[in-house]
Each structure stands twice: as structure tokens, then as C-alpha cells.
Amino acid sequence: MTLEEVINEVLQNIRPTEEERAFVHSLMDELKEVARGTAEGLGLDVNPYFVGSTAKDTYLAGDHDFDLFLAFPIDTPIEELREKGLELGTAIAEKLDSYEIAYAEHPYVRARYKGVKVDLVPCYDVKDWKDVRTAVDRSILHTKWVNENLKGRNDEVRLLKRFLKGINAYGSEIYVRGFSGYLAEILVIKYGSFLEVLKNADFMLRQKVIDPGNWLRKEYETAMKTVKREAEEDRPLVVIDPVDPRRNVAANLSWEKFGRFYFKARGFIEGPSAEFFFPSERGIGNYLEELRRKGTHLLTLTFDKPNLIDDILLPQLERSARGFERALSREDFTVLGWDVGHSGGKAFIMLELDRLERERVRIKPGPEFFTERGWDFYRKNERVWLVGKRLYAEKKTDEHIVDILGKLLEKNQVAMGKGIREKVKRAEILLDYVPKELEKEAYLFLSREKWGLRE
Amino acid sequence: MTLEEVINEVLQNIRPTEEERAFVHSLMDELKEVARGTAEGLGLDVNPYFVGSTAKDTYLAGDHDFDLFLAFPIDTPIEELREKGLELGTAIAEKLDSYEIAYAEHPYVRARYKGVKVDLVPCYDVKDWKDVRTAVDRSILHTKWVNENLKGRNDEVRLLKRFLKGINAYGSEIYVRGFSGYLAEILVIKYGSFLEVLKNADFMLRQKVIDPGNWLRKEYETAMKTVKREAEEDRPLVVIDPVDPRRNVAANLSWEKFGRFYFKARGFIEGPSAEFFFPSERGIGNYLEELRRKGTHLLTLTFDKPNLIDDILLPQLERSARGFERALSREDFTVLGWDVGHSGGKAFIMLELDRLERERVRIKPGPEFFTERGWDFYRKNERVWLVGKRLYAEKKTDEHIVDILGKLLEKNQVAMGKGIREKVKRAEILLDYVPKELEKEAYLFLSREKWGLRE
Numbered sequence: 044m045t046l047e048e049v050i051n052e053v054l055q056n057i058r059p060t061e062e063e064r065a066f067v068h069s070l071m072d073e074l075k076e077v078a079r080g081t082a083e084g085l086g087l088d089v090n091p092y093f094v095g096s097t098a099k100d101t102y103l104a105g106d107h108d109f110d111l112f113l114a115f116p117i118d119t120p121i122e123e124l125r126e127k128g129l130e131l132g133t134a135i136a137e138k139l140d141s142y143e144i145a146y147a148e149h150p151y152v153r154a155r156y157k158g159v160k161v162d163l164v165p166c167y168d169v170k171d172w173k174d175v176r177t178a179v180d181r182s183i184l185h186t187k188w189v190n191e192n193l194k195g196r197n198d199e200v201r202l203l204k205r206f207l208k209g210i211n212a213y214g215s216e217i218y219v220r221g222f223s224g225y226l227a228e229i230l231v232i233k234y235g236s237f238l239e240v241l242k243n244a245d246f247m248l249r250q251k252v253i254d255p256g257n258w259l260r261k262e263y264e265t266a267m268k269t270v271k272r273e274a275e276e277d278r279p280l281v282v283i284d285p286v287d288p289r290r291n292v293a294a295n296l297s298w299e300k301f302g303r304f305y306f307k308a309r310g311f312i313e314g315p316s317a318e319f320f321f322p323s324e325r326g327i328g329n330y331l332e333e334l335r336r337k338g339t340h341l342l343t344l345t346f347d348k349p350n351l352i353d354d355i356l357l358p359q360l361e362r363s364a365r366g367f368e369r370a371l372s373r374e375d376f377t378v379l380g381w382d383v384g385h386s387g388g389k390a391f392i393m394l395e396l397d398r399l400e401r402e403r404v405r406i407k408p409g410p411e412f413f414t415e416r417g418w419d420f421y422r423k424n425e426r427v428w429l430v431g432k433r434l435y436a437e438k439k440t441d442e443h444i445v446d447i448l449g450k451l452l453e454k455n456q457v458a459m460g461k462g463i464r465e466k467v468k469r470a471e472i473l474l475d476y477v478p479k480e481l482e483k484e485a486y487l488f489l490s491r492e493k494w495g496l497r498e
Numbered sequence: 499m500t501l502e503e504v505i506n507e508v509l510q511n512i513r514p515t516e517e518e519r520a521f522v523h524s525l526m527d528e529l530k531e532v533a534r535g536t537a538e539g540l541g542l543d544v545n546p547y548f549v550g551s552t553a554k555d556t557y558l559a560g561d562h563d564f565d566l567f568l569a570f571p572i573d574t575p576i577e578e579l580r581e582k583g584l585e586l587g588t589a590i591a592e593k594l595d596s597y598e599i600a601y602a603e604h605p606y607v608r609a610r611y612k613g614v615k616v617d618l619v620p621c622y623d624v625k626d627w628k629d630v631r632t633a634v635d636r637s638i639l640h641t642k643w644v645n646e647n648l649k650g651r652n653d654e655v656r657l658l659k660r661f662l663k664g665i666n667a668y669g670s671e672i673y674v675r676g677f678s679g680y681l682a683e684i685l686v687i688k689y690g691s692f693l694e695v696l697k698n699a700d701f702m703l704r705q706k707v708i709d710p711g712n713w714l715r716k717e718y719e720t721a722m723k724t725v726k727r728e729a730e731e732d733r734p735l736v737v738i739d740p741v742d743p744r745r746n747v748a749a750n751l752s753w754e755k756f757g758r759f760y761f762k763a764r765g766f767i768e769g770p771s772a773e774f775f776f777p778s779e780r781g782i783g784n785y786l787e788e789l790r791r792k793g794t795h796l797l798t799l800t801f802d803k804p805n806l807i808d809d810i811l812l813p814q815l816e817r818s819a820r821g822f823e824r825a826l827s828r829e830d831f832t833v834l835g836w837d838v839g840h841s842g843g844k845a846f847i848m849l850e851l852d853r854l855e856r857e858r859v860r861i862k863p864g865p866e867f868f869t870e871r872g873w874d875f876y877r878k879n880e881r882v883w884l885v886g887k888r889l890y891a892e893k894k895t896d897e898h899i900v901d902i903l904g905k906l907l908e909k910n911q912v913a914m915g916k917g918i919r920e921k922v923k924r925a926e927i928l929l930d931y932v933p934k935e936l937e938k939e940a941y942l943f944l945s946r947e948k949w950g951l952r953e
Contacts, residue, residue: 245868248868249868279887298884298886298887299884299885299886302867302884302887303884305867305868306867306876336858336859337857337858337859337892338855338856338857338858338859338897339857339858339859375832375852377830377857379857379859379860379861380861397830397856397857398853398856398857400793401793401852401853402792402793402794402832402834402852402853403791403792403793403794404791404792404793404794404834405834406834406835412757412760412761413700413703413704413757413760421761421951425952426945426946426950426952427950427951427952428946428948428949428950428951429753429754429757429758429949429951430754430949431753431754432734432753432757434951435946437792437946442793490881491881491883491890491892493883494883494884494885495881495882495883496876496882496883496884496889497880497881497882
């Protein structure tokens with residue numbers, strides 16, 4: 044099939060029907076009314092705004108959740124925003140089907156109405172980036188900017204989003220580190236179309252800085268600071284937020300995910316196929332067979348997931364995994380790779396090793412023999428010999444990885460995220476075996492399909 | 499026992515009896531007569547000299563071989579020396595019990611007479627180091643110098659020689675690299691007695707240069723050249739030959755053997771015992787038990803001993819062993835040590851390894867993905883993934899040491915003494931097993947008793 048044919052076929056599946064579109068609009072009007080009425084009823088000067096993909100009409104067919112932001116005047120004290128915001132959210136939700144309280148920077152309400160998820164999020168009614176006070180305040184500006192600049196290329200955004208989902212590079216959450224919806228919109232606006240974005244995968248990397256808001260002209264100092272900071276962080280892209288020169292929209296985009304996009308973009312152009320958008324579920328292999336095939340070993344540390352959000356926990360697990368990698372290399376083990384995460388209430392660190400046992404003795408090099416330290420070495424050690432002018436001795440060592448790990452942890456010789464140090468020290472150690480709920484993860488890790496560029 | 503008691507006891511065993519001494523002298527007179535007569539009979543202007551320990555009366559009881567040097571005028575052409583020298587030697591030997599032709603720099607005759615070995619060696623009748631033309635010419639000067647300077651301390655030399663034999667540091671042959679008899683004699687002359695030599699073990703090392711012939715005064719230029727050259731070679735000692743400023747008498751003394759002397763000297767002074775002179779035969783352990791104890795592995799390459807003298811063969815075997823050490827380390831094996839030599843017509847290289855198998859795959863790091871080489875890497879490899887901006891791929895490798903060695907040799911990736919390269923390539927490879935005749939060697943190597951400072 045040609046590019047056009049594939050794209051048209053995919054569009055059939057991701058473009059909302061007239062019915063869905065109509066439903067979404069009526070629902071938005073209805074919800075806005077309810078919100079406005081409820082606010083007035085409570086005597087609150089609050090403007091309701093819809094943000095997110097539904098508000099921008101860039102949502103994928105069947106995926107139309109609502110983000111209804113309740114914007115308070117910017118002179119409202121933060122505590123009042125919190126309190127009244129939750130009160131108002133709850134009052135609105137009372138008129139819908141069901142709801143619960145969720146927590147981000149501030150508590151907010153997650154309601155459901157007519158089968159649709161509706162987040163009711165209090166924020167400040169900012170008109171300008173200088174007013175931004177909380178993390179969510181920008182959303183209103185984002186929505187406004189996209190709607191002003193998208194100029195009917197909504198389907199192009201849908202294609203790009205679906206493509207990114209298909210290649211598993213969509214979402215800016217810490218455990219994904221991919222492209223956010225807003226970033227996808229900016230790229231389409233910048234390059235003109237889905238295909239142009241793909242064709243520019245290499246160029247945007249070399250260009251590095253994307254500045255759709257022309258901040259480098261309007262706010263040189265601030266924008267330059269952002270560019271410098273993000274360049275030092277070695278981000279693949281620095282996309283200066285068109286609504287806030289202090290922010291890199293691609294700050295959470297990892298090299299791995301950009302790399303996937305980079306290869307898949309070219310792959311799609313050279314061999315167009317709907318598979319990129321809707322990959323057929325890959326069969327998960329058996330991790331034990333992988334171990335046999337590779338002749339390597341899997342060491343897994345698991346412990347109860349600490350009560351930390353992923354943004355905190357995952358970096359700490361990664362730091363710990365790197366710590367184990369360094370410590371074990373010093374002990375003559377080869378760490379072929381590592382993987383971290385959590386699943387079913389259990390956090391885990393997986394290490395792929397070349398072996399589980401090492402020789403029982405090590406050769407300990409000593410000083411030159413004709414020194415005072417030479418005499419000490421000679422006296423202290425039982426088996427001593429010379430190679431050239433240097434003394435050597437045999438040193439008994441632990442042979443098995445579990446004993447070695449135990450010693451390392453006991454002596455705090457493993458660099459670790461301190462938030463989890465204690466838990467890791469008491470972690471359960473599994474060798475060449477993982478519990479059911481980790482089997483898939485183990486396979487994806489050992490086969491490297493987790494980060495693979497083929498499939 | 500006190501030092502004196504031990505020394506006296508030892509002397510009883512190493513000082514030749516009056517009978518032995520008388521026998522030696524009569525034999526020397528007899529042989530000298532035969533030599534002189536035979537030379538005249540052949541019309542040769544040759545002076546017979548006795549050299550070596552019998553000529554210096556520093557031989558150990560029961561160990562009295564003869565070196566009878568046949569000294570030709572220094573204007574004799576070298577070919578004539580060769581030819582006539584062999585002719586004369588043979589003619590003399592005809593009058594003794596039996597003989598054979600041996601080869602060093604020149605052919606010479608090894609005869610036996612009344613149960614004593616007699617070497618008949620042609621050389622030049624040099625009076626001065628400037629006349630020295632062949633390697634053996636110096637011996638006459640050595641004998642003369644020792645006899646002029648020893649001043650009755652012959653037994654002190656005997657003690658030192660026996661001590662050096664006892665601690666396995668006697669002999670300047672390449673496969674020993676210990677103290678020569680001449681060096682022992684010089685040290686006694688320099689420090690005055692056996693005990694003084696031992697007490698000065700540390701001092702002589704720091705002093706480094708020993709110049710009993712005062713060459714640094716008489717022939718500064720030449721002597722200094724020797725000192726510089728030998729210091730650059732990092733010899734433990736530079737003993738300028740009292741009969742030739744161009745030569746370091748200790749040139750073949752290794753750090754290992756000097757180190758043994760260093761520790762044993764102090765050990766003997768702190769705890770005198772005849773054991774140092776006559777160590778009781780140590781029981782040889784089982785090399786397989788050593789392997790089990792250490793949890794290591796023994797890889798042995800054996801092949802028919804090439805027809806090379808040790809001075810050539812052993813350095814080549816050592817170079818090859820080091821080559822294997824480097825090559826195998828690059829392949830992720832740990833080489834804990836190596837040993838070379840030959841026994842029973844078989845040359846061998848032994849390597850102690852941490853393991854015989856390694857993982858079946860290796861992680862191959864590639865270039866950064868956004869490069870042309872990145873694309874090649876992506877195309878060429880089947881399993882490819884990203885870590886950061888860098889591409890990685892899995893690479894199948896040989897798992898077993900034998901396959902790995904085979905490939906390394908085939909591709910000439912092992913640095914080797916070229917004289918033996920071809921033989922090594924076709925060597926027999928033994929794992930955790932050696933033939934009977936190498937079992938002792940294997941044990942001494944694996945236990946490091948071969949170079950050990952205890953026992």
C-alpha cells in the first residue's frame with residue numbers, strides 16, 4: 044500500500060465520527076453549564092475551561108475524556124484555591140454520575156458522566172506565563188495556543204499520536220518518557236503535517252531548538268537560559284513552550300523514545316504499513332529459554348513497593364541498579380544489563396549476569412618485597428610468592444553471588460537511592476527465577492525487546 | 499641451635515675431606531700432564547688451564563667436576579681454534595675413559611675419567627679483558643682473580659653456595675636465573691664471610707652497584723656504560739665483573755631469585771636451621787585438589803619440544819604465555835597465572851583460569867543512532883536496542899575456551915615467540931588435566947610453591 048492508502052485507512056479508525064463529535068460537543072456544553080451554575084450558586088468567581096485533547100479536538104476516536112479546569116482569579120490565596128476548588132469540584136460532581144477525590148499538586152475530583160471520565164481541576168485563570176503559579180495553570184494557555192495555531196490540521200495530530208502510541212513512544216510520564224500530546228501538536232504545527240514531522244525526524248534532532256513562540260526574539264534572556272539548561276541536560280530536543288519561555292516541552296523525552304521515533308519514522312516512509320499504528324500483539328517468549336539461549340543468568344531483587352510516586356521511585360531504582368552494576372563489576376562479574384520497575388505492589392531490580400559463581404580465591408598483589416610494607420605483607424599472608432620484584436598472595440573470597448551481594452550491602456558498598464536503601468538491603472534475592480507477575484517483564488528485559496528497535 | 503652450631507654442622511657435610519681433596523689434586527696434575535703432552539705431540543702451542551670450582555677449591559664435597567680449558571694464542575684464527583681445539587680435545591679424551599662431543603658457542607669434548615666429568619674446552623689465552631674473543635675466554639681470568647682474592651675463605655663460599663642451592667636460588671642458567679658460583683665467590687670476597695653476605699642482603703640491593711675491580715676508577719667510561727645499561731634493564735644487582743668492566747656478573751639474576759635470597763637470608767639469621775641448606779623433600783600435593791580448593795581451572799598447551807636451547811626456547815614460551823594472558827583477558831577470562839617449561843620431550847604452557855566457559859552472547863556497543871554508522875549498525879544487526887543515544891546489539895560468541903582459543907590462534911591474535919608459533923598452533927589442549935610427567939609441575943604452579951617464599 045502507498046503512504047496515502049495507509050494513512051487513509053488509519054484515519055478511518057482514529058477520526059471520530061460525526062456522532063461521537065456531536066456527543067462530545069453537547070456533553071461539553073452541558074458540563075460547562077453545570078459548572079458555571081454551580082460556581083454561581085456557591086458565589087464563586089470561577090471560569091470553567093475545557094483543556095486537553097477533547098478541547099483541542101485532537102482526541103482519538105473513542106478516547107474522549109474531559110479535563111474541565113475551574114479557573115480562579117489569580118489573586119486568590121493558594122489555600123483558598125485548594126479548599127474552594129475541591130468544594131466546587133465536589134459540588135459539580137454531585138450532579139454527575141459518580142466521583143472520587145484524586146491527588147496531584149492539589150486534590151481534585153475525578154467524576155464520571157454518561158460513561159465519560161471528567162477531571163475537575165482547580166487552577167488560576169492566567170492570561171500570561173508570568174502569572175503561572177501552579178503546574179496545571181499552563182494547560183489553559185496550551186489549549187488556547189493550539190486552537191489558534193492548528194488551523195484544521197487536527198487529523199494530522201491524530202495520525203502522529205496514533206503513530207507514537209503504535210511504536211510505544213507516546214506519553215510523557217516518567218515510566219514512558221515519550222512524546223506528550225501537546226508536543227505532538229506543536230510538531231504538527233511546526234512542520235505542517237504528520238508526514239512532514241516524520242520526514243523531519245533527523246532534521247529536528249540536528250536543529251535541536253524548536254521555538255514556535257519566537258521567544259528567542261521576544262524574551263531572549265529567559266529563552267536562552269532554558270536552551271542552555273536543557274542543552275546541558277543533553278535532551279534530544281529543546282522545544283521552548285510557546286506559552287512559557289522557561290519551559291522545554293520535550294523535557295521528559297528520552298533519547299530511547301526519540302530514537303524509536305527516529306527509526307520508525309524512516310521505517311514507515313520506506314515501508315508504509317498500518318502495523319506502525321496498530322502493531323499486532325507480539326507473543327511474549329519464555330524468559331527461562333532466553334537465559335538458556337544466551338547462557339547468562341538473571342538476578343532479581345524484589346521488595347514491597349515503597350509508598351513513593353513513580354517520579355521519585357523509578358529514578359531511585361535506576362540509581363540503585365547502576366550501583367549494583369558498578370559494585371558487581373568490581374567483583375569480577377559482568378553485568379550485561381539491568382531493568383527496574385514495579386508490578387503488583389512489588390518493586391524490582393533485575394540484573395543480567397555472566398555467571399553466579401566465581402573462583403574461590405583471588406590473587407592479591409602486594410608491595411615490592413624490599414620495603415617495610417613488603418615485610419608486613421610477607422608476614423600477614425600464608426601463601427606468598429614473587430612476580431618480578433612484587434609480592435603476591437592468595438586471598439580467599441566468597442564464591443557465590445548471593446554471599447558477595449550480602450557483604451556488599453552490609454558494608455554499604457553499593458551506591459543506592461537513599462529513599463529505598465533500607466528496603467533494598469532487605470530485598471528478596473531471586474536467581475534465574477521470577478514470580479509469575481514478573482515473567483513477562485523478565486522476558487522483555489532479557490530479550491531486550493523492551494528497548495528493541497525491531498519487532 | 500645457634501648460627502655457629504648450624505654452620506659447623508653444615509660444614510661437616512660440604513667441606514671436602516682430605517682424601518677427596520688429595521684425589522682432586524692428583525687428578526688435576528695427571529690431566530694437565532696428559533693435556534700438555536698431547537698438545538706437544540700435535541705440535542700445538544696450547545696452555546691447559548683448570549677453571550671452575552675445582553680450580554678455585556670452592557667445590558662442594560662430592561661435587562668435583564673438572565673444566566680443563568685449552569688456551570690457544572690469541573692470534574689464532576677462530577676457525578683454526580675451532581678445528582684444532584676439537585682435535586686436541588678428542589686426542590686428550592682418547593686417553594681417558596670415555597667422551598662425547600657437545601656444542602656451545604664452539605664444539606667441545608665432554609670426557610669422563612675415573613668417575614669424574616671432564617670438559618675439554620678450547621679458548622683463547624687472554625691476559626686481559628680487551629683480548630676476550632669468545633664467551634669462555636673470561637673463565638681463566640675469573641679463576642685467577644678469585645684465587646688471588648679469596649684469601650682462604652673458601653669454606654665461606656661453600657656455605658653460601660650450599661645455602662643458595664638449599665633455597666633454590668643457585669645457578670645462572672636461564673631456567674634458574676639465580677646466583678652463579680662466580681657471583682657467590684665475589685660476594686664473599688666483597689662482604690668477608692657467608693654470614694656477612696646474608697646480613698647485607700638488603701644493603702647490597704640499595705647499594706645496587708658492586709665494583710670489586712674498582713673499574714669505576716680505572717675505566718670510568720666503560721664501567722659507567724655497563725652500570726647505565728644494566729640499571730635500565732632493572733637488574734636487582736649490577737656487579738661489575740672484576741676482570742671485565744663491560745659485564746654485569748649478576749646479569750642473569752632475577753628479582754624472584756634475589757627475593758628468595760632476601761627473605762631466606764633474614765629467615766636464617768632470625769631462626770638458624772640446617773633446613774635452609776638441606777631442605778627436607780617437600781611432599782608434592784595433588785594438582786586436582788588444588789583446582790578444587792581454589793575453584794579455578796587449568797588449561798595446558800603441550801607440544802613436542804622444539805630443537806632449541808633453553809636460552810632461546812624458554813623466553814619464547816614466556817612471551818607466548820603472556821600473549822595468551824592478554825588475549826584471553828580481552829575475551830573476558832581472568833588469567834590468575836601462567837607457567838612454562840618442558841619435560842620429557844614435551845614443551846608446555848599452563849594457564850590458570852577463572853572459568854572454562856563464558857556466556858553465549860556478548861553485548862556489542864554500537865555508534866550513536868543518528869549517524870550513518872548508526873544506520874549501518876541498525877541494518878547489520880538482528881537484535882538492536884538503545885541505551886541513551888547509543889545503539890547496542892547482541893553478538894553470539896563462542897562459549898567454550900577451546901573454541902575461543904582455536905579462533906584466536908587461527909586469526910593470529912595471540913602474540914607469540916615466532917620460533918614456536920607453528921608448534922603452539924598445533925599444540926594439544928588439555929583442560930583440568932595433565933599427563934603424569936606434568937603432575938608435579940602443575941601442582942607446584944597452582945599452589946605457587948614454585949615461586950613460593952614459604953616452605
